[in-house]
Amino acid sequence: MITFDEALQNVLEHSQNYGDEMVELVDSHGRILAETIEADRDFPPFDRSTKDGIAIRFGALNSQNQSFTISGIAQAGSPQLVLTDENSCIEVMTGAMVPKNADTVVMYEHTTKNGETFTIDEFVKQGQNIHYQSSDVHKGEVLLQSGIKITAAEIGVLATVGKAKVSVKKLPKVAVISTGNELVNVDKTPLPFQIRKSNSYSLISLLENEKIKGDIHHVLDEPSAIKQTLKNLLKDYDVLLLSGGVSKGKYDFLPEAFDSLGVEKVFHRVLQRPGKPFWFGKQKQYETTVFSFPGNPVSTFVNYHLYFKPWLNKTLGTDTMQFDVFLDEPYRNSTDLTLFVGVKVKMMEGKLVANTISSTGSGDLLALAKADGFIKVLPKEEIARGKIVPFIPTRNRM
Structure with missing residues (x-):
């Protein structure tokens, strides 16, 4: 196994530029600007x-x-x-x-x-x-730099200079794949030994925050079916996001299927919790990047934020924001793993303060819904109350 920092570095080293594309101004919100915007006239253009x-x-x-x-x-x-x-x-x-x-x-x-x-x-x-004319901006002056995320404020600037179409960084085409015989559709009533699919919908929703329209697929725990499905998807998509099938169970067939389809393993298993069985690799013939997350909902959710989101940011040429919070209680990590602990945050005396959320484990969806994000706790680390800790936000309001 490798450490979390090693795993993240390996993921980032496999970022990929998918080029640029032109979109309508109204469709550019939330995208990454791929051109430098200059003033096409003085602002204001007259007294x-x-x-x-x-x-x-x-x-x-x-x-x-x-x-x-x-x-x-x-x-x-x-x-x-x-x-x-x-x-x-x-x-x-x-x-x-x-x-x-x-x-x-x-x-x-x-x-x-x-x-x-x-x-x-x-x-x-x-x-x-x-x-007075040009008291704000002279014609030809740079207004927006390439690489920024387009928000409502930038939309106003783009409209002002007449950008009806905008060059933005092209997004990867993403397939979201769930595995397992125990999963049924959301609109079905599960039998006692079944559960409804949840990871796929969480991932699709997270992708929509990035303006990526992902496609949902499901495959049963049957080696030939898994292999055939993956073979088709590897050809058609830039990124596969999978959940389940990468632990050490008898029906965890994904690593073997990846190997048979020429997906080169970069690493499998990370010294972290949740998300320890995470598998990451690349199919070089089709240049398809594969993120195969553990099947537990919290593991999938956390690993998306730990790995896929920084990978996407680097792919699009933007930085991943770093956040810190003050922990409002002591916390001790007695393990050799890097822990990611769910927290609620609030503003107190001008500071973001975090409190941990009790959880029953990586399948605890209720705890996931309560969390504003996760703090990072290093192996064997003891954190005193009031200390600053790294924070990974998982809600847009953060």
Whole structure:
């Protein structure tokens, strides 16, 4: 067996670039940007009014002249008007182009209107209430760097520069495969010796968080059926995510099937809990990466976050965020394994504080549903209350 750190390093060394693709702007949310975005024009592209009011020439304002006759109205979205008489003003709306020859905007609230004349009642500073052209961004300036995750904020920037289609990192095609005669569909009533499939749906849901539309497959514990199913899937998919069939039981046929199909084992079994029997390999002919997780729900769920998600991040050219929390209780690991312990976290005095969740083991789905993530505890490590520990979040709100 190898250590967790060795296993993770081996997984990351097998990351793969699947190239780029163009998608519609509305479909780019949550994807990884694969191009550098530059401003296609100045921002703002013209001197724009930041208030509803009147545009004047500041030089015409003095102690003898505080009143200006209206000569027009500048509306947002209309061509620029021209202030031809410095003793007049042009009404201007928020977002409208400041009229040519005008250099100051006075908001309506600081004026008094009498017929077709505005009298200014407050102190005026030259250039006030104008958002000047290119004061935010110059044309050609880099707005977004390649490699970032596109969120709603980036969508706004992309729309502003006219990116109706966006280049993003291409996602792998993923098959989610469950194994075992004991599994039945969710809509079926299990017999006393059966259980409903859960791992496949958990994995499919996790993949959707990454904008990957995975396909579900199931195979019975029969060597020839397993071999034939895997043979087809290895050709058709970039990644296989399996659950079950990799322990040392008499019906754990996957390692033998992998070997017969040319899937090279990188490692099998890791000094960790949960997820010790994890199997990882690569079919080099088809360049298919195989993550074969233990069948217990918590093991599958934890290993997805420990291995597949960092692998996917590296594949897409992004970093895996590192998190720490303060443990609100002492914890002792008396084993030679790296433990991943489910915790609930809360904010206390500006710090993220974690408390462990009691669990009956790697099949405890209820504990899994309660956890915000898992803390990492090294072999033989003793953690005092209040100490900082590594944290792997498993909920999007984290």
